[in-house]
Amino acid sequence: MKNDFLYVEISNNIAGLIRNEVLKAGDRLPSVRMLCQEHGISMNTAKRIFLELEAQSLIESKPQSGYFVSRLLHRKPALPGVSKPLRTNGKEPDELIRKVYGSMRKGEVTFLSVGVLAKELLPIAKLNKELMHATRQLTGSGTEYESVPGNENLRRLVAARSIGWGGSLRENDLITTAGGMNALSFCMMALGKPGDTIAMESPCYPGSLQLAVSLGLKVLELPTHPTTGIEVDALKKVINKIDLCLLVPNFNTPLGSLMPEENKKEVVTLLAKHGIPLIEDDIYGDLYFSGQRPKCCKSFDKEGNVLLCSSFSKTLAPGYRVGWVAPGKYKHQILKLKWVHAISSSTVNNEAVANFLKSGRYDSHLRKLRLTLQQNYQYAVDAIAEYFPADTRISRPQGGLAAWVEFNKKVNTADLFDRAIKQKIGISPGRMYTLQNQFENCMRLSIGLYWTDELRQKLKTLGGIVSRM
């Protein structure tokens, strides 16, 4: 209680200082430790205060430097709130999803929420060369099956990259899959049985929700902070009710949240203690905007309880269907599933991606891509600030391909979809990202688009439609 009271008081005090410009844009705030000492509060309370101020867009953090008064104070839209998922028996947003995806096939529509990179951002010419190269390298030009675990070169190179996220994988820890969804599918099939409960972020990727439902799993959506991912305390509360957990700790879609390392560690320990396998989807991990490659939950996994899944669909070529899983102690089950459901991945594509990694081109591609994505995010924020109602909020991804936009409660984004599509603009309504009746005033915005003036105009048009709602 004392802490709660102090929390509000200190938080309001600092906010007042900023709003009254006693603290000016760019000013440094006291460190977490100093705040503790000054007010006699716990580290957790001090952190909570900073997160709250950041959520109000009053301050911003700089890695390794601390917190500063936001430079975009008067332009930066606020952060959406922490999700408080409902526990009703919601239904799958099947019809909505069909409608939205159906519209993507219409060439003339500009889709502001595509889940993959625009082709202009892909190294297509180089990939074509690697494809040709692969046909020359492979026995039978890649007409033959691979071994069941998959392309050895690719597995070795992916394993070598694990050092980058604090892992220590070896070639034999990995099994290739036909894209990331195929990896998630094998993991859920191996570990969940109908009636089991799987915990996930909320909002989260529709494909994962649908996959779980199609396998007869019950989905428990966890309260999720737009910046720091799932609330660990919320997971603790339901730990005895779940059988399985799927998280996208690094820049998940649609929020773009990034779990802090201590949260990852805590979640891994908690789940291992309760014997609950963690499926970790890291498809966006390589797409950090700046600083260092974030660690994975797998980095803290001592017991082989984390099944790390990823793919090259979000960084290179979705159409190649090249993904992988490091299934820890569940390797035997996943191998068996791959054998009976797929036999082999696509031989040529896997070799081409392996060659691309080996040549060092993947890293230079990523370096360029990260800058573009960061820039795209800034463009999107600017457009939201300029063209959308003042109470529009947007999440603050530090990587990945998506941001989450929250409108005034009066704006129903399923209606917005219908109105926007008439102007040849496609959006992804928030209701798609949950099984519950929530997020009706939200939408996902892609930051993997190829930014042009035309695109900005489309966002302006969309902002106009929202304003009139």
Add this chain to the structure above:
Amino acid sequence: MKNDFLYVEISNNIAGLIRNEVLKAGDRLPSVRMLCQEHGISMNTAKRIFLELEAQSLIESKPQSGYFVSRLLHRKPALPGVSKPLRTNGKEPDELIRKVYGSMRKGEVTFLSVGVLAKELLPIAKLNKELMHATRQLTGSGTEYESVPGNENLRRLVAARSIGWGGSLRENDLITTAGGMNALSFCMMALGKPGDTIAMESPCYPGSLQLAVSLGLKVLELPTHPTTGIEVDALKKVINKIDLCLLVPNFNTPLGSLMPEENKKEVVTLLAKHGIPLIEDDIYGDLYFSGQRPKCCKSFDKEGNVLLCSSFSKTLAPGYRVGWVAPGKYKHQILKLKWVHAISSSTVNNEAVANFLKSGRYDSHLRKLRLTLQQNYQYAVDAIAEYFPADTRISRPQGGLAAWVEFNKKVNTADLFDRAIKQKIGISPGRMYTLQNQFENCMRLSIGLYWTDELRQKLKTLGGIVSRM
């Protein structure tokens, strides 16, 4: 009873005439109709008599011409008997399968039972060209996802080919899959729930057995004739015990049997009447040795109850993972499964195969291939006759990639595997093709190998090992 007695008598009479050379090699036998009139027996009994004589290798059929005394009378090994699958609670031959497949990775072993075509029989240079062509044709060079149903060109061309087997598919009836197993996997997942019973041929493809078991299905193995496939009467007897049926009516592996059209028709009607979906695996249908392309069960499907699956893995390029399913009235379920488990097939590979079909090269490739396969089968039969014990039997495929070899009961093919592998020869023991404790004296022989003198020598060596057992 009368028929049973007559059947044995007439059959023995004709066999005697042949053995005593009253009827000589190449002589024409009376037609089925004449036999009926002559002895006052039914058409079915007459057919049974000819099949029995054929099984004893005393006569052979020529398409559209009738039956003749076998020209290979003193060389052609006898036909294996109709399988009488056990109904015990057999277990999966997991260990054996692991051992056998494990040995395939060792380069120096000559594997006499590979399930795919030797690379020398594939049009590799042309496929490489089509792959390059596809990267030039496709938006984003094939880095993008396909639509969920899959490549439109491919679906249109596959649909057009359906006329060849008496079908009338349209593009929209088809969904592409990552190879044939992926198609079977979606079908079984859509239609079977744990505890359900699925009927299959016996012996049958290990992958299908394992797939069913991995989904919690119980497998009921049906008595299967080496030439004409499952015994329809046996299916009738268990019709109330099964929930699902998977058949490979055209040149299945390992028997190479071909269901007569009337049997296909009867089975389709029977299953539809009982509301039991039929998954039809037609991956070998294009590989008929001579005469006409056999029809599919799907050709007789009026109610959309047949899910026809196939792929280009047995004719073109297993490593491309290009397959498809025509799911009839279950289209919606299969589309959903593809969406949640896979999203998309491999874009470039599907376009390359579509181009290959469109150019007419697929048909000319098949024409050449069929002759080779037929020749290979004859080589294999000759080798068996020459190098193996006289009581060795071999099935008589009229197409496909496999023949079934049955040894004297004393020859255990799991032991044979261990002995042969020391001579760098790999075989597939019969126990792999069933979940029951049977077929221990059988093995599958591939006829998709590239025939060389070295290969003949390997068969000679293997024959020697068998003789010493």
